[in-house]
Amino acid sequence: MLNIQPVAPQIDIVPPTLTMLAHSQLQTFEPSYINWFNTPSSPCSLFGFRFLSDQPLSLIPLPRSPASVSLSLRTKMAKVYTFEEVVKHNNKNDCWIIVFGKVYDVTQFLHEHPGGDEVLVSATEKDATDEFEFVGHSNTAKNMMSKYYIGDIDRPAVPVKHVQNPTQLQNQSSGVAMKIFQFLVPLLILGLALGLALGLRHYGKNG
Ligand code: HEM
Secondary structure, X not given: OOOOOOOOHHHHHOOHHHHHXXXXXXOOOOHHHHHHHOOOOOHHHHOOEEEEOOOOOEEEEOOOOOOOOOHHHHHXXXXXXXXXXXXXXXXXXXXXXXXXXXXXXXXXXXXXXXXXXXXXXXXXXXXXXXXXXXXXXXXXXXXXXXHHEEEEEOHHHOXXXXXXXXXXXXXXXHHHHHHHHHHHHHHHHHXXXXXHHHHHHHHHHHO
C-alpha cells in the first residue's frame, strides 16, 4: 500500500487539480513508474516534486523549483499566512519575517546576513518593513529576498506597527533636552542668588 505524504511549501505551486490527480493516481502506480516520475523531464519533476521508492512511498519536494514553472504561476498560487502563524517562527532556529506584505523564512540566511542575526530575530513577530527600509538596503539585498520568500501575509491580520522614524526620534530627544534645560536654569539662578547673598553678608560683616 502506498503512503503518500504531503508535501513541502513548494507543492503549493501545483494547481490543485494536478495535486489531486497525483494523489489519486499514485495509489495505483507500480514502482517502475516511479523511476520515470523522477526523471528530470517528467511532469512530477516539472512541477517540483519527486517520489522516493522506499516503502512507504513519500512525496517529497525537489530542492529547487524548476525554471519551467513560471514565476507568475508561483505568484498566483502564493501561500497566504496569517499573522498568528508567522509569529510562531521567532527564534534563531526558525525565523520568519514580514517585509512588504511578504513572508520570508530567513533561518538559513541568519548567519550570512551582513547586519547580523540578532537584528533579523528581533524583526520577527511584527511587520518589519519600516525597519528594513530604514536600513536603506541595496538593490542587491532586495534581489536576494526572493530566495527566502515563502508566501504572502494575510494583511488585515497584521497588527498596526509602532516604529519610530528618525524625525520622531530626533523630536523626542530634543524634548528631553528641553525639559532638562528648564529644570537646570531655575536651579542655576537660585544658586547664583544664594552665592551673592552669602557673599554680600560676608563682605558686610568684614567691612
Ligand atoms: C530577507 C531579508 C533581508 C535580506 C536579504 C537582507 C540583506 C542584507 C544585505 C545584503 C545587507 C548588506 C547591505 C546592503 O547590501 O544593503 C544587509 C545589511 C543590513 N541589514 Fe538586512 N536583509 C534583510 C532583512 C533585514 C531586516 C528585516 C532588518 C532589520 C530589521 C535588516 C537589517 C540590516 C542591518 C542593520 C544591516 C547593516 C547595515 C549597515 O551595516 O550599514 N535586514 N542586509
